[in-house]
Amino acid sequence: MKHVELFSGIGGFRQALNLIQKDFDISFECVAFSEIEKNAITTYKANYDTADEIEMGDIVSFNSDEENIRNLHFDLLTGGFPCQPFSMMGEQKGFADTRGTMFFEIEKILRVKKEQGEQIPFVILENVKNLYTHDKGNTFSTIKKHLENLGYSFFSSIFNTENFALAQKRNRIIMFATTKDLPDDFEFSAEKIKQVFDAHIEEFQSIYKQKTTLDVLDKEVSEKYFLSERLKPTILSNGTAGFKSNSKINLLTARPLCATMHKMHRACQDNYFSQEFITSNDPFLYLQHEYTKEEEATHLIRKLTPEEAFNLQGFPKDFCKKSRELKISDSALYKQAGNAVSVNVIYAIIYYLFVNQKLGV
Template structure:
């Protein structure tokens, strides 16, 4: 029997994507208040006949079919270091209690929740204590772990995963997840021009990260934060919903990639990425400089350049497939800013695959969900 899931705060479908990869799961309903995320969810998956609500506070538990697993990355803005950390004083911070309300009414065998690491320590730990106390009151045993997505894909993204179950035999068999080896970021051989090449997290091609040669390597790809005095690392910074907002004042935010070249390349208007001109903006190594004019500025590209991650790269760093990316881009016609937001607000799919696979195994081992 498939494990039936109610997908709360579903975003563009991270939990569903992970469950579909594993098989053995089905979905009875979903909920999110972001119209773009809901449209993406419905574009990627057939949801006809499933329960839907666009407001967690308005979920009618009498209308939801029975299910076995409640999942949800409840809004983290009230707890995140990027926000004001008002916790339960922020209306978004109380949405956890909507999950608790559903647990109380439906008593599923399992739940899996996700949030940012500060949820454990904000208000001197009182918030997390209140959450655990409420779950315990409802009869659930809980485990939690802070997992860094860099163990799965080259993106530093630490998140707390909270798993609960009614059967005490599950203790220690879903969490902790132990995974130490990550993947490197490498370039797809798609023959795009520099600056337009898309980098793949699966590791199949020409250039490799700084871990394979360091800053002085030739024609290498390096990850940097998108601000002044950038630091070079082997993993991308945490993808955020504002990935396309340009330079950041927060150190280490907004990941970008750096290209290193041999030689000296004449460049026109180095401070402007899009200009009207005849011929290429960057000329080959050793070529003559562009014609001097009264309106254009000139320069040379000596060490390399920094550019933002493309939306497709952000999707890959979250564990979504190129097929899913292009389906949303073409069928919904989403702008880059909306694609960045979808990726930044999501959950890394391979982490969920790991957790759900362990939950599936323990359910089979103890035959918790009866046919």
């Protein structure tokens, strides 16, 4: 099955497809990918062999010449199109934001291929949970309507990463569209796919299977990842009179990773861990610990490393290695991890669709 990965980032969809191929001998070939962020492209090309693939670059520029689209031949289109216009953390401008119009570039590719007589049978898209409710549901309804108007059956559900053997809580909407005939009882839901995933998890040899953050955290890391005495009071505080929060560290399930992890937010937003929790023979003594002012001064507390952040998204820790060799900074790697699609979620969906339900057969 030939695959085009749009808004690829570091290749979360591609990584999942590669692992499915390894575990179940199903052929997936990436023929083209698009990305505009140069550091993400560096990491992508450092970890995947893209020598014979079309590097689409800026999708708007690529699509401006429809002959570029007609020269693409593929069966599966995937993409985590920009989420900032719909995110609770942003201004929620939606389609009024240039990045929010990227869905229509996806639609253009699908329309041109249909007009060419090569309608793409499978589409899988990812975005933030808030897409469902943005603009009182109108944004989501528009996406659904446009895909249905192109002849697709459309499905969607909200998937939580922690339900698919990764130690991170992260809710994302996954949309699946297909032109294939489906069984009358076909169901595309996070609950159904988790049920299938859990039933077959012993067959999944290539994915990471984490029960807690302790499966990810390295016992020894560089000193630069530890909080300074100056930063500790701010990072661990519960806020001020105008902003109160419940800052806890040492969580067994990590908070959602964000693209701005390198900025080091308070411990109510980002993930921080004490060295006692990581190295203790009884780490449960330190669960969700709230340190007193006196304790802050005597305990070593650190943030995630980029390698650990990648791992919490389902990538191997050495995914960063080649990027580091190419002088990609920690801040860029944190951004890449925060923007990535969680590999295990996509793996579970691909398994359900193409192994369990045999839709590609």
